Amino acid sequence: MREQQRHILLRVDNVSSHNDEPVELSNVVIHKLPPNTTAALQPMDQGIIKSLKDYYRTTKQEAELDMFYRSENYKPVDIYTAMKWCSEGWSGVSTKTIRNCWSHSGIVKDEFAISTELT
Secondary structure (H helix, E strand, C coil): CCCCCCCEEEEECCCCCCCCCCCCCCCEEEEECCCCCHHHHCHHHHHHHHHHHHHHHHHHHHHHHHHHHCCCCCCCCCHHHHHHHHHHHHHCCCHHHHHHHHHHHCCCCCHHHCCCCCC
8 A cells, every 4th residue: 555655544443352552554544433433433334334235135025025926935045145145235335325425424524535446
């Protein structure tokens, strides 16, 4: 990251497993969230995971309806299928959704300050 002159903001909550000892990193800024604010400030909780869950839930309901209409007995979702749906759901989370979640978190003020190169 240093060679690419990229800067990273690493946000961590206050879980006890996160070390409090200072760490010197040249291109990484560690930002600790205040206690009991993770759900309100964490972009993953503000829409990215919701988008994934919505896709999974919709896909599962469509599969159940399909079984019903074909008069098949209900079969629980196996792990492989669940993982496949999660992968498809994650692929469906747009860059715009991720950028909006960061912007709405209040941590990043300027929408254009967020790198457009999301991987």
